[in-house]
Amino acid sequence: MAALEAEAPGVFEIDAPEGGLFLWPRIADDSIDADRLADDATAEGISYQRGSFFPSGPGTDSDRRLRLSYGDTSVERLQEAAVRLGRAVAKQR
Secondary structure (H helix, E strand, O other), rough: OOOOOOOOOOOOOOOOOOOEEOOOOEEEOOOOOOOHHHHHHHHHHOOOHHHHHHHOOOOOOOEEEEEEEOOOHHHHHHHHHHHHHHHHHHHOO
């Protein structure tokens, strides 16, 4: 995810998973509107499921999370996706 960090430093908090199929970054920058980010990402050709679709109870931060699939995607495509997501973030900064 180095490309995403270069395009949008400090926007996301990411816990690297030890396995699985999804990355669940949290939008740490409070100035970023999660719903608008999803729309802007779609305009950049990036689709993901919003964390708000997966609430785990009252008081969670699921609305500040993205559910990104990586299990069947090449490194090159993931890097391009990170750049595009960074462009979507830049529209709010």
